[in-house]
Amino acid sequence: MVTVERDSTTRADRLLRAARPRGITPTRGYRVFQGVNAVILTAVVVVTLYPFVNIVARSFSDQTEIIAGRVNLWPRGFNLTAYRLVMSDPMFWTNYRNTVVYTVVATAIAMVLTVCYAYVLSKPHVRGRPVLVGMAVVTMVFPPGLIPQYVLVTSLGLKNTIWAIVLPGAINVFNLLVMKSFFESLPVELEEAAAVDGLNTYGVLLRIVLPLSKAMVATMVLFYAVSFWNSWFTAFLYIDRLDLFPVTVYLRNLIAGATGAGNMGGTSDAVQSAATLQAVTIVLTVLPILFVYPFIQRYFVSGVMLGAVKG
């Protein structure tokens, strides 16, 4: 009996990654655990936040201080030269504007398609519904493949247009299923009453269902907007004109120059002077996300939960 207890304790121990002495009265042991837990969680917070603090510190620091390896939590040799440099680069602003445009257009299209399809799927009486659901779900299990997708987008003549970024990701099946299960949870009576009052399907969707789904629609908009805002690979793949890049690709080319991995190249001198520029670009790119984060976070959490319950 004692061995069993010890055994299970050690296993739980390992799982929790919290050292805890054995054979101490529960209350004291629990207090020790709370202390250890506080230390671990503090460490989690510090480790999560440190990179952000470090980047901000570097972005305001003097080049020589960075190269000397003296910048950690606080800027050294405070100056705004790098900010001035990046912000005076017209290409940076062009690409930033592109990100905004791509995000808005892509999110709008994605929302229209997702809402329409989810609404159809949410109606149990629709004939052929299993086929319609299957059409979407299959694509989750069998991804289309990078090369064929590229060949298709190219042959459609979408390269170097906004559509190459917007269209291939227009419906996210996970979001679609979340939206569908939300529509299914709405009371049918309201829609039936509206139909009796003479509204057609489009009217019911626009004037009854969508107003009832405001919170859910907002969540979906955020899901799509954040993913389009953050995306870089589609643009990297399908766009090779500097003035059409989103800001994520701008940043990518900056860091690719630093490792010599990308096609931008760059001498080691240029790399060194790029250190602050990179930090500044990261800060300016991440700023909008950090700014809206406190407001959008809980919508995301509720969206994920809803998806998990029914998805």
Add this chain to the structure above:
Amino acid sequence: MSTTLDRPRASADGTAAPARARRARGPTWRRAIRRDWQLYSLAVVPLLFFVVFRYVPMLGNVIAFRRFRPGGSIFGEYWVGLRYVKMFLADPTFWHVFTNTLVIGTLTLVFTFPLPIALALLLNEVRTRAVKRFVQSVSYLPHFLSIVIVAAMVMQLLSVDGSVNQLVRAAGGEAIPFLQRPEWFRSIYVSSEVWQTVGWGTILYLAALTTIDENLYEAARIDGANRWRQTWHVTLPGIRPTMVTLLILNIGTFMTVGFEKILLLYNPLTYPTADVISTYLFRMGFESSSFSYAAAIGLFEALIGVTLILTANAISRRTVGTSLW
């Protein structure tokens, strides 16, 4: 509209003959369309999207077995059989990147699957609500960042003048160009993956934890179980369905690993450990323009991925009764 509806109509007419009886199995197709045509019309554009951007590329995988000419048909020119398959099976680099994929995939799974569970259990023990919420908010944050930003941060932290090397120097060591060293790549990749995903990964576990019946804990306490045994015998079984579901999902992404992040972080110096199937096929396709060869590799990768997820799902249905679908 008629084209998208052709297939289901044909199959339904063939199989669902008894549905002719009124009210037996819903209306026939003709009546369904007459009644629901407005609904169906909403599905037309989304279906077009799925067909064009998902199913056509899926069929486009045939170029793995066909000669492909850039600018020619997206389905290739003529059949070449298994030429490209044989080619990559005989390609030592392919087996090299295959091994790398397995290693990085396994390491990622080993760390990013259990750590969110541990963090969720720890968070669950926090009694002060404000503290709990603060830690949660902070730990979710990296999830909202673009991979490019994460990669850029990794590079800044690990650069020769970065914080990590300052620690190394403070400990009396020599600065290490981490991203140039193949032996460091896996650690870097997995740590940054943990940094980005662990916090967000706790959400579903925390939700599952709140659904565990309080009476179970009380019963366990009456039976003399201390907190550890309560955790072991009540909490963990309580979140087991969530664990299994997420494990299956993790296994499903096993083969693709963090393609975008590796693409951003690796360089020719770290290829020996960093190059995985997806990055290799990316270079084959876009740097060497061997589209068919790359498509063959991609198809192989996808098949393994599908097999893995179906197997994991079948096993979990047999053993613990949890299944994705």
